[in-house]
Structures are given as C-alpha cells and as structure tokens.
Amino acid sequence: MNNFLRISKKVLILQKDLEVKSNIEFNEYAQKMTLKFYKLNKLDNEMEISALSIIVEAIRREEGYIAFPVQIIGALTLLNGNIAEMKTGEGKTITAIIALYLGYLKNHHQILFTQNQYLAKRDYEFSRPIFKRLNIPSGLVEELDKNSDQKFSFKMKERQALYDNPIVYTTNDVFGFDYLQSNLVSQSEEKLNLHFDWAIIDEIDSILLDDAQMPLIISGNPKAQSNLFKITNNFVSLLDPLRDYQMDNRKKTVWLTERGVQKANKFFRVENLFSENNFELVKHVMLALQANTIMKLGDDYIVTDGEIKLLDSTTGRIMEGSLFESGLHQAIEAKEFVSLSKENRSMASVTYQNLFRMFNQLSGLTGTAYTNRKEFLEIYNLRVDRIPENIKSVRKDLKDHYTVSLSNKLEQIMKRTMELIEAGRPVLLVTESIFTANIYSNFFWSRNISHNVLTGSQIANEAEIIKMAGKKSTLTIATIIAGRGTDIKIDKEVQEIGGLAVIATEHFSSKRIDNQVRGRSGRQGESGTTEFFVSLEDKIFEDFYVKGIDRISNKKTVKLNFFQKEYIKHKIKQIQTKFEEEDYKNRFNSMEMDETLRVQREIIYHERDSIINQNQFSHRHFVELLKGYAKDIVDNENYDKTRFIFDFIDESYSIDDQINIEEEINDRFNYVQNLLDQYPDAFEEFINQILLKSIDTEWVLHVDRMQQLRLLIDKRVTGQKNPLQEYQEDSQRLYKFFRKSVNKAILKNFMLSRLEVKNNLKVTFP
Incomplete structure (x- = not known):
C-alpha cells in the first residue's frame, strides 16, 4: 500500500506537467504513448507512472477534476486482482476507469459489471469520452430487445462486436444469460465468443455474496401441467402450525411433523407419503408448504393483473421476466387463486459464483467487503485491501435506541425524524425490506409528512430521488441496497447544520450490511450521523430465538435499563456472527452443488462446440x-x-x-x-x-x-x-x-x- 502511495504521488507530479499542453498536443501525445505501451504489452515502474499520468490528465480534461491519490491506489489494487474497499463518495467510478486503462495497456480484455442497467449505461457514458480521447474503443452491452424482429443470428453479430471491444460495460445478469443462450445455439454464427479475461465487479459484495446463490435460468419446453398444485394447496390450508409442520424462517425451510405426515396419508389416501412411488406428491406438498408459509406477499412477490411477479426482497425491484423455479411459481399461483401458468423446464442454469470463477482475473469495488475477507479469499482467491479515505470521516455513529415493542419503536423513530427535519437535516430512513418500507411510508403519510420512497423498483428514477435525498428537511425512506452506486450529495447549508442523518429501523443480518447503511452518510469528510433503532420484536430476533430476550420482553416494561440494553447489544453481535457463519456455509454448499453441474455443463458445452464446428x-x-x-x-x-x-x-x-x-x-x-x-x-x-x-x-x-x-x-x-x-x-x-x-x-x-x-x-x- 505504501508503494502504491509513492507511485500516486509521482503520478500527480507528472500529471501537472501535462496540464500545460494544448488539447491537440495532449491528445497526440496521449494517443502515441497509449499505442506504444499497448504494443509493448509490459509496463515497468516508470512506464506505469507515465501511463497513469496520462489517464489522470485525460479525466481532468473531460470531467474537470484531478483524481485523488486514493483513487490511483484503488486502481492499482484492482490491477493486482484484489478487492478495493473504498468508502462511499471516494470515487469508485474514476478508480475503475484508471484500472481499465492500465488493463488495456496490458492487453487485457476487460468487462466492468454493475448492479443494474441504469448504472452500466451511466458509467459507460461517463467513461466513453475519456477512452475516446485516448483512441480506445469501449462498448455497452444491454439486455436484448425481446420484441425486436431482427433475426437472432444478426443480433449475435451485432452483440459480438460489442463484446469484442477491449473495454465493456454490462451487468452480471445480461452477461450470464448471454453465456447460457450462447451455449444453446445450433449454428456457429449464432454463438457468442465471450471473453473471460478480466472482470471488475462494482459492489462486488452484493453480487458475489448477497446474490451468490441465485441461479440464472433459461427456461423452455413447458411440462405437462400438473393437477397437484391446487389439491396440495387445499391440503396445506388445513394444517395447524407447529403441530402439523415446523419451519425455519432463517433457512427458508419447512417440513411436516409426524402428525402432519399422518394427516397427509389420510388426505391423499396413501399408505406412506414418503414411499418411492409418491415422489411427485411429496414434491408438490413441499412446494405448497413453502408457498404458504415461507413466501410472503409484498416481500417475495406481488400480484398484479392476475400474475405473480417476483420482487427482489432487499431492493423491492420487480424482477420482470423472472419466475420462481421448480414449480414454486405455480404453487404460489395456487395459493393466491390466480390462473396457473405453464411450468417450464430449466434448459440451462449457472450461479453467479461459478460464472465469475470462470474469469482468469477477478477484481472488485465496494465500500463493505472487509468483514467477509475470509470468504472472498477462500472461495474466490480475492484479497480485500482497505483503501484509506481521501478525507478522514467526521461522521458520528450514535448509540442505538432500544424499545420493547415495534409500536414503541415506531413512535420513537417518528419523534426523532421530526426533530431532525425541523432542524433542517435531511433524513434517510433505511428499512430491511420493501414491505417494511411501505409500513413506514404509510405511517408517515397518515401524519401528512411528505417523503420519497426508494425501494429499487424505479431504477431510472433512483438517481433523481437520491439527488433530492440530501436537500434540507427532506425525508427519504429506502430499502437496504436501493440507490447503491449513487452518492447522496449535500449542500453547504446542510453540511453546516450536521449533514445527512441516517436512521436504520433495525439491525440487519450482518455487520457488513449495517456498515453499508452507515456508509450512506459522511462522504468525503462531510458531517453526518447514523443511528439504529432496535425493538425486541425485530426480524433479527424472530430468525434467531434468544431466551434472554424473551424474558425481558415478557416483563412488559416500556423502558429498558442499562444492563438490559448491554445484553441486547451483545446478543445482536452474536446473532450477526451466527448469521454470517451460516450464510458462508450456505454459499459454500451452494457453490459445491453448482460445481457438480458446472463440470457436467462444461463437458456438454465442449461437445456441442465440437459438433457445431464439425470436428x-x-x-x-x-x-x-x-x-x-x-x-x-x-x-x-x-x-x-x-x-x-x-x-x-x-x-x-x-x-x-x-x-x-x-x-x-x-x-x-x-x-x-x-x-x-x-x-x-x-x-x-x-x-x-x-x-x-x-x-x-x-x-x-x-x-x-x-x-x-x-x-x-x-x-x-x-x-x-x-x-x-x-x-x-x-x-x-x-x-x-x-x-x-x-x-x-x-x-x-x-x-x-x-x-x-x-x-x-x-x-x-x-
């Protein structure tokens, strides 16, 4: 890190010398040196410093500001195949541009992955003039227009040209579906030649941890429609919780008790529900149980125009075109009494874990990866480097507020929010899910308090809502991840009265997510505060039963004493550690399971390639x-x-x-x-x-x-x-x-x- 700091200082000295050149002179010099370094395909220390000064000056001429030393350090960290942990507002977009330029000079074919298409397009359009000035082609790969009347093979030629750019911006799901689709074609001209050279993942913890187990699936060839969805749904509706089935909310699992199995035997008129002949019946019973007990309306899905649509439970985004897999979608349709859709077969699938492990080199950017550094190293062979802040944070992380009940907590949050707004502070109220966000939104509307809601379902409007979130006396209610990738900026007046106030409605399942919430305030040395409100009825205590918490709650007290608060604080830390350990274990098992299919998939894809190429x-x-x-x-x-x-x-x-x-x-x-x-x-x-x-x-x-x-x-x-x-x-x-x-x-x-x-x-x- 110290070596990178020395390099960054030398770069900024050399960059100053380039400022005196006219635009024409600089462009000629920059393009000439870029071509020279590219052809050499190897940079010594002096060449690397010279190259860095060129990209930093190109950024200054296009965007009007000089890169910070920490951004250069972050770029060198990425180039070495590591994760750069940079706090909110430290300029990760610029860091990525510097890294992409150095990667280009080393003949890397690189893809920068963002969380959604809005961010991919925004970052591509921001970087394109910079790369164009240096005569470097770049491309943006967006989701295919399913309504286009162009032939698929023509689309692939057009798409291949985009992927062949040395610098590509896209999203993980677009690339993943292109990978799967490309291995389903029957003609060589329809197959994409995807480059698995170097991937840089923005918000890498969100993609490789939070979404790691989510399989990308291409479906087709509808199955014969089962008539068991409705009858198993009827059966499940007759069961008594705890007596007939038990569930684990945390693991999203549910199972029949011995009493429940006996009821099933009688209801379906079978001797033994779990005999080999009843495979399909057992599957449908389990799906109906999951649909009715684990999957929540407004949290996991919504019903609109007679259709079930998936929700990203963290951001609240409607996942258009996505279906729950393996019959779960139809089980939920039966539960909600809407028409059953065709159950499609899975034609191809891959998880993000194995998709990104295909790349020769992997790097990432995020504000919160250090708490999961062991997992990144063990699963992805990625080291997490904490990049120092450009300006030391002065944000104040205030003490937690504790209450016994949700209703008490709601009143406390309302009172605190109004205090802050009346003082002129903008408030960002962060909730665990879209469902919770809507509860708080309704609560504030009922008291005629205007606010914006950022649940991630308005991808293109996120930037506008985030832009308003830093204005004086503005209230914004947001889910955990909504708006990531866009900084909340405050003006001088807000800075002087204390900056952005972040209120978290509860502690989350891991310290990393708590840190993400805190990181929304206090960017680039700005003032700001964060505070968490905790009740004994919070989700974190639902998922992990704590006997001591139950005893405190049963006393029916409104106020908690010092020792009770310290006990709750200690238990939250224990629960988060247990969550993180279980999450890691689940992700590791998921990767191991998908590894089995990955090996099989690669054999088949290789065989198909041989056939297509007529070998x-x-x-x-x-x-x-x-x-x-x-x-x-x-x-x-x-x-x-x-x-x-x-x-x-x-x-x-x-x-x-x-x-x-x-x-x-x-x-x-x-x-x-x-x-x-x-x-x-x-x-x-x-x-x-x-x-x-x-x-x-x-x-x-x-x-x-x-x-x-x-x-x-x-x-x-x-x-x-x-x-x-x-x-x-x-x-x-x-x-x-x-x-x-x-x-x-x-x-x-x-x-x-x-x-x-x-x-x-x-x-x-x-």
Whole structure:
C-alpha cells in the first residue's frame, strides 16, 4: 500500500506537467504513448507512472477534476486482482476507469459489471469520452430487445462486436444469460465468443455474496401441467402450525411433523407419503408448504393483473421476466387463486459464483467487503485491501435506541425524524425490506409528512430521488441496497447544520450490511450521523430465538435499563456472527452443488462446440457407435426385442419379420448416404443435427432433474446424511442416466427421422 502511495504521488507530479499542453498536443501525445505501451504489452515502474499520468490528465480534461491519490491506489489494487474497499463518495467510478486503462495497456480484455442497467449505461457514458480521447474503443452491452424482429443470428453479430471491444460495460445478469443462450445455439454464427479475461465487479459484495446463490435460468419446453398444485394447496390450508409442520424462517425451510405426515396419508389416501412411488406428491406438498408459509406477499412477490411477479426482497425491484423455479411459481399461483401458468423446464442454469470463477482475473469495488475477507479469499482467491479515505470521516455513529415493542419503536423513530427535519437535516430512513418500507411510508403519510420512497423498483428514477435525498428537511425512506452506486450529495447549508442523518429501523443480518447503511452518510469528510433503532420484536430476533430476550420482553416494561440494553447489544453481535457463519456455509454448499453441474455443463458445452464446428469422427466410426448403443440397450436394459425394434429401429416392424439389428443400421446408413450424396456436406449436417437434437433434448431434461433434486435436497431435513453428499451421489446417478438417454436418442433419431432436401436439408425427428 505504501508503494502504491509513492507511485500516486509521482503520478500527480507528472500529471501537472501535462496540464500545460494544448488539447491537440495532449491528445497526440496521449494517443502515441497509449499505442506504444499497448504494443509493448509490459509496463515497468516508470512506464506505469507515465501511463497513469496520462489517464489522470485525460479525466481532468473531460470531467474537470484531478483524481485523488486514493483513487490511483484503488486502481492499482484492482490491477493486482484484489478487492478495493473504498468508502462511499471516494470515487469508485474514476478508480475503475484508471484500472481499465492500465488493463488495456496490458492487453487485457476487460468487462466492468454493475448492479443494474441504469448504472452500466451511466458509467459507460461517463467513461466513453475519456477512452475516446485516448483512441480506445469501449462498448455497452444491454439486455436484448425481446420484441425486436431482427433475426437472432444478426443480433449475435451485432452483440459480438460489442463484446469484442477491449473495454465493456454490462451487468452480471445480461452477461450470464448471454453465456447460457450462447451455449444453446445450433449454428456457429449464432454463438457468442465471450471473453473471460478480466472482470471488475462494482459492489462486488452484493453480487458475489448477497446474490451468490441465485441461479440464472433459461427456461423452455413447458411440462405437462400438473393437477397437484391446487389439491396440495387445499391440503396445506388445513394444517395447524407447529403441530402439523415446523419451519425455519432463517433457512427458508419447512417440513411436516409426524402428525402432519399422518394427516397427509389420510388426505391423499396413501399408505406412506414418503414411499418411492409418491415422489411427485411429496414434491408438490413441499412446494405448497413453502408457498404458504415461507413466501410472503409484498416481500417475495406481488400480484398484479392476475400474475405473480417476483420482487427482489432487499431492493423491492420487480424482477420482470423472472419466475420462481421448480414449480414454486405455480404453487404460489395456487395459493393466491390466480390462473396457473405453464411450468417450464430449466434448459440451462449457472450461479453467479461459478460464472465469475470462470474469469482468469477477478477484481472488485465496494465500500463493505472487509468483514467477509475470509470468504472472498477462500472461495474466490480475492484479497480485500482497505483503501484509506481521501478525507478522514467526521461522521458520528450514535448509540442505538432500544424499545420493547415495534409500536414503541415506531413512535420513537417518528419523534426523532421530526426533530431532525425541523432542524433542517435531511433524513434517510433505511428499512430491511420493501414491505417494511411501505409500513413506514404509510405511517408517515397518515401524519401528512411528505417523503420519497426508494425501494429499487424505479431504477431510472433512483438517481433523481437520491439527488433530492440530501436537500434540507427532506425525508427519504429506502430499502437496504436501493440507490447503491449513487452518492447522496449535500449542500453547504446542510453540511453546516450536521449533514445527512441516517436512521436504520433495525439491525440487519450482518455487520457488513449495517456498515453499508452507515456508509450512506459522511462522504468525503462531510458531517453526518447514523443511528439504529432496535425493538425486541425485530426480524433479527424472530430468525434467531434468544431466551434472554424473551424474558425481558415478557416483563412488559416500556423502558429498558442499562444492563438490559448491554445484553441486547451483545446478543445482536452474536446473532450477526451466527448469521454470517451460516450464510458462508450456505454459499459454500451452494457453490459445491453448482460445481457438480458446472463440470457436467462444461463437458456438454465442449461437445456441442465440437459438433457445431464439425470436428466429428468418421462416418464408419459413427455407425459402429450406433451398433454399440443398440447392443448396450438390448444387453443391459432388459428390453423386449420386439419393443426395442419398434422404438428404435423400424416403426413399421411386423412381428413375423426376421430382423438383424446390425444389418438394419448398415442399411439405414447406406440409404441416407445415397440420398444425400449429391448435396455437398448434407450428410455431415444431418449427423450434426441428430447429435445436437439428442444432446439438447436430454440435457434439458437432465438440468430440470438436477433443479428438482436441488430443491428436494435443500428442503430435506435428515440426520442420516450430509445434504451435499446426497446431492453429489444422486447427481452422478442422474448424469449416468443422462448419458445413456443421449445414446438412445442418437440411435432413435438416426433410424427413425424423416429427411427432405429441397433448397436445404429438413429433418423431422420422431
């Protein structure tokens, strides 16, 4: 860090010398040196300092201010493949630009990931003139327009050009879906060549910790609609909490008690609910339980125009186009008495954890990563470096306020908020979720107190609401993460009366999130205060029952004494530590589970690439494979020979016919070869279509089975086995079944498909 500080000082001295150059002179010099460094592909210390002075001066000429030493230190930290923890207002956007420039000079192909498309576009448009001045191309990759009438292949050519820029701005979900979609195509010209060189992730803790376990899923091929959703919902509505089922809110799990199982046996008229024959019934009962007990209206989803729409429970954003997976969406629809949508199969999926672990180098920016430094190092091999503040913080973190009940806390918060507003201070009231934000909003409206609500559902308006949040006597109610990436700026008048006041309505599940809340105030040495209000009915005590807290609460006292407050404070720290330990364990297990599917996914994607690029085996070898598949089915699967011939060899087979399976395969091969002989490459195209069709059809079924397995393992309560071990054992069994199914599909598709050749080859599969 000290070395970086010395470098930054030298950079700013050298940058001063560049200020005297005219715009034309500087541009010529900067472009010439940029090209020279780029071609060298290696920078010694002096070259690096010279390069840094160029990018710092380019920023000054475009944006009108000189980068701080801490921003240069942060950029060098990113370049070394680490996480730069920089407090709010320290200028992470500029830090990233400096790092991207240095990465470009080292021939890195780099992608900067932001939390949402608004921020990606904002940062791209801010940086583009700077990079353009240095003659460096950059691009913005946005979500595909699903309503566009352009052909998919044309879109991919256009999109590939964007990704081929050496500097790219996009979001994690856009890139993730492009990765999955690109590995579902059947033509090489439709496949994106994505670059996994260097990723810089803004708000890296939000993406790699908070959203780490969220799988990106591409769905398709609707399943046959189950008739069990409504009947299992009816069953669950008859159950008594605690007596018939128990739940763990924290882990979002719920399970039937022995009494609940007996009720299920009687209701569904089965001898044993958990027998192997009742797999589908058990799954639907568990989904109905989860929908009715764990998933909350207004917190996890909303109902609008007869549809269930997902909410990001932290930011409150409506997740358009997203569905709950593995039948949970339909279970919630049954609960809310809306029309059941088609249950789609999962065609492809990947978690953010494994998506970003594919990159050769990973770096990140955030204001709060240090508390999770062990996890970043162990899972992602990322070190967290705390970058010193440009101006020391003078923010005051006030003592917590404690009450027994939520109603008392609400009155305390109202009183404190009004005191601050009347004093001219802007107030940011931070809540745990959109549901809580709406409760406070309604409470303030009922007293005719005007305010803005920032729940993250207004992505494009966030900046405007945040801009107003620092104005005199303004009240803004926000969820935890809403508005991250945009600083709240205060004017001189507000600075003089104490700055922005942050009021947190409760302590959150980890110290890191508490620190995020505190970090909204006191940017760049500004004044400000933060304070937390705690009641014994807060969510943090709901999720982790604390006997001592219960005893205090039962005394029906309104005021708490010093020793009670100290006890509560101590317990909150204990609970947060336990939360963090459990979160880490859950994320680690999630990564291990997805690692199993990742290995399988990479094998299949590699096989598909080989097929698309026509790097296949000889025709004769293909015939021998088909004979081997046929022999394996007949010898090992107890197939009746007549049934086998009907299913795989000849649909018009008569039981009086004498058929030699190997001869039939040879005859079919010769027939197809003769039919397509006059058309160049038609036979290879036919084989490729068969292989892709067989792999893709069975892979979709396999991914869906893996999703179902994951759901059941996650919700299973057992003391007999480690859930991760169970998942790995079952996934290996499913993968072997998948490989055999692919072989069967290849044989069937080759023998029973219909071919037509006019302008091009048309194959109708059985």
